[in-house]
Amino acid sequence: MCEKSIKDLVDLYIHVSFSVNKIAEGLIKEQIGSDLTNDQHYTLRYINKVGTCTSTELAEVFDVKKSAITAIITRMWEKGLIQRTRDENDRRVVYLNLTEKGEELFLKTEERIHALVESFITQFDQTEIVQFLKTYEKLNEILTERKSRVE
Amino acid sequence: MCEKSIKDLVDLYIHVSFSVNKIAEGLIKEQIGSDLTNDQHYTLRYINKVGTCTSTELAEVFDVKKSAITAIITRMWEKGLIQRTRDENDRRVVYLNLTEKGEELFLKTEERIHALVESFITQFDQTEIVQFLKTYEKLNEILTERKSRVE
DNA sequence: TTTAATTATTCAACTGTTTAACTATTAACC
DNA sequence: GGTTAATAGTTAAACAGTTGAATAATTAAA
Numbered sequence: 602m603c604e605k606s607i608k609d610l611v612d613l614y615i616h617v618s619f620s621v622n623k624i625a626e627g628l629i630k631e632q633i634g635s636d637l638t639n640d641q642h643y644t645l646r647y648i649n650k651v652g653t654c655t656s657t658e659l660a661e662v663f664d665v666k667k668s669a670i671t672a673i674i675t676r677m678w679e680k681g682l683i684q685r686t687r688d689e690n691d692r693r694v695v696y697l698n699l700t701e702k703g704e705e706l707f708l709k710t711e712e713r714i715h716a717l718v719e720s721f722i723t724q725f726d727q728t729e730i731v732q733f734l735k736t737y738e739k740l741n742e743i744l745t746e747r748k749s750r751v752e
Numbered sequence: 753m754c755e756k757s758i759k760d761l762v763d764l765y766i767h768v769s770f771s772v773n774k775i776a777e778g779l780i781k782e783q784i785g786s787d788l789t790n791d792q793h794y795t796l797r798y799i800n801k802v803g804t805c806t807s808t809e810l811a812e813v814f815d816v817k818k819s820a821i822t823a824i825i826t827r828m829w830e831k832g833l834i835q836r837t838r839d840e841n842d843r844r845v846v847y848l849n850l851t852e853k854g855e856e857l858f859l860k861t862e863e864r865i866h867a868l869v870e871s872f873i874t875q876f877d878q879t880e881i882v883q884f885l886k887t888y889e890k891l892n893e894i895l896t897e898r899k900s901r902v903e
Numbered sequence: 904t905t906t907a908a909t910t911a912t913t914c915a916a917c918t919g920t921t922t923a924a925c926t927a928t929t930a931a932c933c
Numbered sequence: 934g935g936t937t938a939a940t941a942g943t944t945a946a947a948c949a950g951t952t953g954a955a956t957a958a959t960t961a962a963a
Contacts (some may be wrong), residue, residue, distance in 0.1 A: 733887040844910040
């Protein structure tokens with residue numbers, strides 16, 4: 602069995618993660634078509650999941666400045682996908698929701714992305730993919746922990 | 753043991769890959785600092801690996817149009833990181849190389865990125881990370897195959 | 904030799920991003 | 934209570950990256 606050095610493992614990780622991300626992004630863009638950009642789809646997904654959120658929350662989750670969120674939300678608001686509602690108790694905050702149109706568009710694109718991901722996930726043994734995701738989740742925890750430690 | 757449905761696995765994959773990518777990109781940006789963007793670093797890495805290449809080749813690898821490559825290469829050329837040389841036999845093609853400055857900058861940033869990736873890879877069992885990378889590579893092959901089949 | 908195809912570039916338009924300045928509102932404190 | 938902080942969100946300028954369409958220069962094919 603080949604004993605790989607740490608350096609080789611790191612090189613391999615950098616190479617594979619770059620390649621997988623590039624291709625996956627391209628495939629997702631193909632699925633969601635011209636109605637939405639990838640970032641807009643991710644925004645739609647997040648708001649759909651939590652129901653209601655604020656710009657500040659999105660900025661934290663997406664790890665960008667609030668002004669970047671304003672820009673992306675405004676574009677989606679112009680397309681009629683997102684609603685903005687002022688909080689009456691604290692008039693600084695603006696709540697973001699999906700409109701009916703936004704929900705419909707999300708569900709339509711989400712269905713296609715699910716089919717896409719499923720089509721390659723099912724090419725693995727169930728045990729292999731479960732183990733893979735377990736490690737991937739652990740990696741996510743390590744990264745999340747490191748990120749919060751730095752900030 | 754929990755028997756997870758395909759749908760749950762797909763959901764988990766979408767969520768974890770999104771999160772890992774976002775955080776990893778942010779950490780890499782921290783490491784390479786203000787000299788370079790992430791995309792410019794990836795470009796530097798690719799040219800460093802192959803030695804010499806063309807715009808067409810980069811456009812295929814990065815899965816973008818050639819005009820996007822022209823833009824990014826011009827910016828790096830202005831910083832003195834990349835050399836452009838016309839082929840004397842086929843005067844349409846322009847070869848791209850790293851300058852000495854480009855190589856130095858790549859090595860400097862690459863060292864820091866390696867240290868970063870190593871710092872979280874070494875938090876896993878060697879066997880776990882090797883298995884993870886094996887599956888990740890397989891996923892990369894499936895995606896590459898699918899991409900080439902579509903085009 | 905005319906017509907294709909290929910390689911790279913330019914330009915306009917757009918998305919996403921940051922930084923800095925600003926508005927409006929709420930919280931803290933003496 | 935009135936002044937000073939802090940917070941939520943927006944705006945504007947500037948930049949990186951992207952696409953699509955048009956163009957120039959060159960080579961390949963008919």
